[in-house]
Amino acid sequence: MTVYLDHHATTPTDPRVLAAMLPYFTEQFGNPSGLSHSYGLQAGDALEAARQQVATFVGAKRDEIVFTSGATESNNIALLGTARRWTERFGQREKPLIFLSDAEHPSIAIPAQWLESDGFGIERISLDSQAEMDIPDLVCRLRANAQRTLMVCMQLANSETGTIYPVAEIGALCHELHIAFHVDATQAPLWLPIDVNAFHATTLALSAHKMHGPKGTGILFIRHDPDSPTLTPTPLMGGGSQENGMRPGTQNLPAIIGTALACRLAAEERTADGARVAGLRDELARGLTVAFPDAVIHGTMQHRLPNNLSIGFPCLPQLPHPFAYYLTDIAVSATSACCSGHHASSKLLAKIGVSQALARNSLRMGLGRFTTEDEIQIAIAIIVQTINKFRHQAL
Incomplete structure (x- = not known):
């Protein structure tokens, strides 16, 4: 899945x-x-x-x-x-x-x-x-x-x-x-x-x-x-x-x-969906930052959509492609779909002072109405496992 x-x-x-x-x-x-x-x-x-x-x-x-x-x-x-x-x-x-x-x-x-x-x-x-x-x-x-x-x-x-x-x-x-x-x-x-x-x-x-x-x-x-x-x-x-x-x-x-x-449907279900998805987003952020304390969340958490997490991993070695490319069992991206490609990194992150190396090792994750807690736990496990694999290979 x-x-x-x-x-x-x-x-x-x-x-x-x-x-x-x-x-x-x-x-x-x-x-x-x-x-x-x-x-x-x-x-x-x-x-x-x-x-x-x-x-x-x-x-x-x-x-x-x-x-x-x-x-x-x-x-x-x-x-x-x-x-x-x-x-x-x-x-x-x-x-x-x-x-x-x-x-x-x-x-x-x-x-x-x-x-x-x-x-x-x-x-x-x-x-x-x-x-x-x-x-x-x-x-x-x-x-x-x-x-x-x-x-x-x-x-x-x-x-x-x-x-x-x-x-x-x-x-x-x-x-x-x-x-x-x-x-x-x-x-x-x-x-x-x-x-x-x-x-x-x-x-x-x-x-x-x-x-x-x-x-x-x-x-x-x-x-x-x-x-x-x-x-x-x-x-x-x-x-x-x-x-x-x-x-x-x-x-x-x-x-x-x-x-x-x-x-x-958006108007009718917005309040309930927003509260539920914000909890799942926070769970995702918590799981990744506990595993990698040096992880960097891009952007303010105070004025943020409840479904968004943009996070970078300084502990990753430099890879031929942006990190998102290697997560074959999770559909995530490194940047906007209108700017994407195997070698694309985020222009926005560059404009807010994020280095190109960290931008390439960053993930943009967006949750939705049908995202489940089981999926969040699977995503955390896959991301952690993949990062640790690349860190081990770089030793």
């Missing part, structure tokens, strides 16, 4: 979600845009019911929810679409600033690089050794540059260290200063409440497969407030009127149905 501890990369689809999706592959297979017959009408009704369920989950209005292929697409639309909106409105003026942290996912960091090459100013928010941001410094920088700043992008929680960021505080400031605020909440919905109003979010991204929903479906919240001076995204693609023109193309209705149920 392989123990799955890589829930930051993806989660298994909840059987209840799968069961809800199946009829939309067979009996209820209509195109939601085909409104000339009952198949299309039924599909359209199901689509809008799902949209309302997702809107309720994040505290939004139904018409503020756009279904995408995942959080990567949602992040791209939010960032690039907002920049395009600014260019359409202001043309050749000096381009404004965009703030983002060193913790951001590549689907924010890479589009930001493109915008930087196009003349937008990218202001980076550095992290300390615990992967936390210097919030007082950020507040000062935003107030000093309010007239020149278009947007702030911030994760709600990080996929590697599990660090939770104060999005409500920064969102309130952005709202006061009329700065667009994008929240990448991808890692959080199983464990933290998602409330676009408490966050003062202009846009927000989620991905279904990070909350026991199907792969290939994401959520983009776009605030509709005609009285707000804050800019919102313009579409990046053309070809259809679906999703209010923001994301043309026939919707993946079975996956959207599954996404809506995954949201409902």
